[in-house]
Amino acid sequence: MQVRSLPKVSSKRHRWTKDEEEYFKSIIxxxxxxxxxxxxxxxxxYEFKPEQLRKKAYDLGIKTGLDGGFKKGHLKNSAEIGSESTNRDGYVIVKVAHPNIWEHKHRMIYEKANGKIPKGHYLLFADKNKLNVSLDNLILVSNxxxxxxxxxxxxxxxKELTITGLNIAKLIIQISEVKRR
Structure with missing residues (x-):
């Protein structure tokens, strides 16, 4: 069996100068x-990489003083109550309380006008546009x-086709209930 030798890897390690170390200590x-x-x-x-600097700080026994956490009293999400945003699903959300309590705007609008959404029911956007949160665009439908x-x-x-679609769905449900009897 023939054994091949691996090529030698040149290891050009950076040797820190006194000036570099002193400057590093002064800015860390x-x-x-x-x-x-x-x-x-x-x-x-010279291109210093963050990992290289982290190792050098460890070797020198010094720290940045940053612990990655928040200081006491710091709000992680500093958005004001009433602020609006769009979540990853495309719904408009509103901040209602600290520290990080958000609600869907379309649900808030509907419930303000009509009361709590019953269990087993959902709000449907009549024009399929989740950003159109006007009351006349929200349709309450059963599961x-x-x-x-x-x-x-x-x-x-x-919107009109969706409303017609809801009426068709209600008709299909009525037909299936009559067939069961």
């Missing part, structure tokens, strides 16, 4: 390693009605 306090790396690159022209509307593709971009 209160900074992130990525920011320190930029300062070091600007000063010395069963929604199931049928989805099953028969009765939800449309056009």
């Amino acid at each position: 306090e209160g900074r992130h390693y990525r920011d320190i790396a930029k300062l070091m690159i600007n000063k010395f022209g 069963r009605e929604l199931l049928i509307m989805n099953q028969y593709n009765l939800i449309h971009d056009n």
